[in-house]
Amino acid sequence: MSVARSLPHDAAALHVTGTARYVDDIPAPAGCLHLAFGLSNIAHGTLTALDLSAVRATPGVVAVFGPDDLSPMPDCSPSAHDEPLLGGPAISYLGQPIFLVVADSHLAARKAARLGQASYDEKPALLTIDAALAANSRFEDGPRIWEKGDAASAIAAAPHVVEGVMEIGGQEHFYLEGQAALALPQEGGDMVVQSSTQHPTEIQHKVADALGVPMHAVRVETRRMGGGFGGKESQGNALAIACALAARATGRPCKMRYDRDDDMVITGKRHDFSIAYRAGFDDEGRVAGVEFVQYARCGWAQDLSLPVADRAMLHADNAYELPTARIESHRLKTHTQSATAFRGFGGPQGMVGIERVMDHIAHHLGQDPLAVRRRNFYASGGDISAKKKAAGTTPYGMAVEDFELHEMVAALEGSSDYAARRAAVADWNAANPVLKKGLALTPVKFGISFTLTHLNQAGALVHVYQDGSIHLNHGGTEMGQGLFQKVAQVAASSFGVPMAAVKITATDTGKVPNTSATAASSGSDLNGMAVKVACDTIRDRIAAHLAETHQTVPRRVHFADGRVFVGDADLSFAEAARSAYEARISLSATGFYKTPKLDWDRIAGRGRPFFYFAYGAAVTEVVLDTLTGENRMLRCDILHDAGASLNPALDIGQVEGGFVQGAGWLTTEELVWDDSGRLRTHAPSTYKIPACSDRPAVFNVALWDGENSEETIYRSKAVGEPPLILGISALMALSDAVAACGAPYPALDAPATPERLLAAIDRVRA
């Protein structure tokens, strides 16, 4: 079997030799043109005049399109038809594209794009959550509210109450490969688009819409992305549309890639949140009721903000059974970049909220936060199946039947030596006035499935050629997560052939149609299953044929080690394929999969939005310089549940990378907009993603030895997003270290930059 093996990434050999091609590396036909956007200089107002004469006069410029040159104005939105390709007359954020330059080189286009002269009638911009709230500027009519029981009464009756407000900053994706697209005009007005996208079908849909042609006239191909993290779920639409329009207008191939500064200024990021909370609990820290008000800053366009904000609500419980809960969610419209999908899709923000509550409760009671967390855990799946306890229900009414954090946390507590280190940290802090240490263990329970139920489907196309080689295609996209390799392992296992027999091919809307974005961690779950269905179909046809020719029954035909065993006979897989071909057996099949058991009403906030939950837990120890706020991660231990992993090495890679990305979000990665709405952190010199020395000095990562209780592909679990949320342990460890400086609760906001830490230290020392 090829599954469950730690094979390298499918393209590792190409990557290490520099021969893996990203969109900008694809040899473009002669005459290829290059595009760049000219950007608005104000956050809100009306474009009153746009002088593009200097742009047009720049050597190398072939064409320039302003807002008046495109009619109708193409739309780039994946949801609400509210994202014109070019802004104007209405300007909605600083950095919004307002004209498009087509030139004979990338640099010529970029330089010309800086020569546009725009005049504006500037209006006051809503840049913050507070400003948007005051102006009642929002998506949807009012807040979404989901309730379980009567939280207000439960809190009023509880012996203890904590409350507060927490700010949680956004996050730039910083995929190393910026957004890119290449449009190649075809005969009869058709268009082929190479796009760095997590969602080829969406690109196809939006390009067809912009060109005014049916979807069948547009084919989109994506071999790989240099990182996505959600940032390429919808943000590539503008580039693909621009390239397709310019390609049609000029009849020449057109390519566009955002330079890093443009990418950061134009595209959306993780939603920043403000979360107000009030919780009632008993002497042991058991929660009786919680009220959350979540405010999400969504930016200028709706994009994916509704499901993102929904997912924040859906994760307001994280791992804790809340007897009563009220969750209110405001989706605020501001004059900033349109916040978009980012690994976790709102879930992490919701979980930071409840982890803050747990931390605050423990501090209030003077107890170890881990003890408080544990007391609030859902009932163990083991206890539920043994009928010792009933399954708890989430605030949205879904029974949590697969809960395994009691067991995982106990294992991690032991392997990380938590109790002894907790005591050592206390001793250290008693002895050291300047450097304070902090320790925190935080759990993760993350719901797996798209909350828009119809997206939980996938297709695959598999061909077996007469020489026994296999062509594999499915709707998922590869952004580094190893999806292609995991799915190829499924295909190779199905046919019992070595991995070399399986050719992984680029995602292609002409091969598998109507795909969902590779998002919501669902890539392997959905596409693995669809591929297995397709492979098993062909395999069963071959088996039936061979059973007939060898006068046996199909169940006596086995596929293993590149051979096919038919009763006593033994053929190579190639011989079996040739035999089937000559017998006129179809060796091509599609596969289709839809996730079962889902039933969800997002307006009521009731039902089963998730097929299952993925779990994990992390213990992080930090040391904090209480005079400057500088800090280091000393050690991190992680235990993560990938079910029966399809590829343990790739899954551990997701866990390590996810943790570091999550810790970066909550500590060093700070986005700063000035009062005019200009993003001031638009380069790696000012926006600080973790570098090589930032990861913990000791980093122990292990996978939980278990399998998915639901029937997923080989009982594995999704692993893309959940590990990011393990990074909360770094934030809580810093909170723990600040708490060692004085009696008041630190109430630390995120990201916990040295500056915020020093301010928190000053507060608790005051």
Place this chain on the structure above:
Amino acid sequence: MTNITLTVNGKSVSRDIPDETLLSEFLREHLRLTGTHVGCDTSQCGACVVHVDGKAAKSCTTLAVALDGAQVTTIEGLANGDLHPMQEAFTEHHGLQCGFCTPGMIMASVDIVNRYKAEGRTLTEKAIRHELEGNICRCTGYHNIVKAVESAAAKM
């Protein structure tokens, strides 16, 4: 326009180029060596690292015309028949995910190991971390990258 002649991956190359052409642009656009990536355009991310006369350099911060007569090695020229031990180690230790930073990461790492060996210094894990500060990876969390460099250093 200036005519330059330099050796790229062992082959002599001669071209007329504008003086403002950056080495990264020269390699990617003029020579079609697209393994050298541009991730930030501002010399911060390290995806564009190549070797100039045997030393690591950021090709987005180097003018091609200044390299007349130089020896340049890119990721495409690192393997000498067999994969370089650093290339093998990145594969074996899963030191890559999306792969975009990988060429620069490998070229920087080879330079680090060569330099430490030439100077007779011990390449510790801490030293690797310090030396790789100029190479950003958004996917892996660096853990497997450091393991790969340690492993390759033992074989180089």
Place this chain on the structure above:
Amino acid sequence: MTLYRPDSLDSALSLLGKGGMTVLAGGTDVYPGLRDGAPPAHLLDISGIAGLRGIARAGGQWRIGAATTWTDVIRADLPPLFDGLKLAAREVGSVQIQNSGTVAGNLCNASPAADGVPVLMALDALVEVQGPGGSRQVPLTDFIAGPRAVALDPGELVTAVLIPDGPGQGAFLKLGARRYLVISIAMVGAVIATRSGRIDRARVAVGSCGPVARRLTGVETALTGAAPGDVARLVAAADLPELAPIDDVRATATYRNDAARTLIARAILMAMEAPHVA
């Protein structure tokens, strides 16, 4: 754009005399700018000029040639006086940038956050300038006229940084949200000469805390005669008019002011520690 790569100082000066030249040494600040707008008409690369690279001591003075890279500084065999400069060298960008970027270029760029400036100010560095009128020496504090502005006349070129030799040990500390690759929030260069465990002469400068780096003369005077145990108290109590922190994208003024005082005291103590290998 035309790139000139003279191999002698005379030809460099004669090219400069024609006007319209942008001088570059390592180019690490010049190249990123090529992406926007028109490139400079003429670029003068001084990195190939004979005799402009290297560090040497002569006549009670150290001379760092204008084409000397940060890596050259790190590798040079220098007395403890230069410990701070070596630490600063390791904080410049990344290793590859240290390989190309030069000490003199860092000064000429005159960024408020230039890593080399505070420590060179604390070393009483002089900038050696050559031009049509011959050679002159300018104290670094005068050379840096403002943010991104230096006291160079047309046709003039920085040829070296000169540092008077003397007793003392240097130190450098930088505060940033991330250890490396950071344009800092605050930084301090200190050079301390001690006698019998007490400060004989303190020289301290801060960077990133205002439009230009500044020497902290009040603190320097107050520290004379101080023992290590007095330093934190003296710095905390000192009036620091030179600290004029600015609110910017990297930090607020309040945080800078607080953190800078901590950093100043630590840098001074570091410069008083037993000699160590930088």
